Amino acid sequence: MARLSEKAPFLHPECEITDSTFGAFVEIGKGSRVANAQFGDYSYCDRYADIANARIGKFANIAAFSRIGATDHPLHTATCHHFLYRSDDYWDDARRDTAFFNHRRSRTAQIGHDTWIGAGAMIKPEVTLGHGAVVAAGAVVTKNVDPYTIVAGMPAKPLRWRQPRKIADRLIALAWWDWSHDDIRQALDDFRSLRAEQFLEKYET
DSSP, rough: OSSOOSOOOSEEETTTTEEEETTTTTTTTTOEEEEEEEETTTOOTTOOOEEEEEEEOOOOEEOTTTTEEOOOOOOSOOOOSSGGGGGGTTTTTTTOOOHHHHHHSOOOOOOOTTTOOOTTTOOOOTTTEOOOOOOOOTTTOOOOOOTTTTETTTTTTTEESSOHHHHHHHHHOOOOGGGHHHHHHHHHHHHHOOOOHHHHHHHOO
C-alpha cells in the first residue's frame, strides 16, 4: 500500500500545525512548524522546516531546516522586542497588537509548482518563486525568482536556467502538475527516462 494518501497529509511526529490546509499526497517532516499556509497536491517539506504565511503550489520539494515566509519584527519603533506586540505575555492588563499580526499574515510568500528549496534556505515574506525554480541550500531569497531559474547565495542571485527559456515556457503551458493521479502514473516511465524536450514532444497536443 502506498504510504501517502489523497485523504489526509502524512504528518511526522512533533509537527506544529496551525491555520493551514493541505492537498492530496502531502507530507510534513518531523518537527516542522506550519502556520497560515496552503500546501498544494504532492508537495512536501522535510525535517524541521518552518513555514508561515505561504501559498505553496503542487509538487514543491522543501528540504530540511528551510524557512519560508520568515516572520519579521518592527524596525520603525523604539524597540523591536516581542513585548511590543505579544504584550499579553508580559502584562495581565495588556492585549496583543492584532494589527501587527494581521499585517504579518498578509505578507504571503508564493511558491510555484515543481519547485525545489534546498536545505537551510530562507524565503522572505512577499517573495514569489516561479514554477520550476530552484533555491540552493543556504540561500536567502529576498526578491522574486523567475520560473525555471536556479538561484544561490546571500542574498540569492540567479546562477543559470534550470531549463532553457523556450523549454520552460512549454513546460508551463503543458502544466503536467494539473494532470490526474492516474495520468501521472501512466507517464511515470517517461518522466523517468525522457529529457524535458523529449517529454514535451511526446505530450504536447
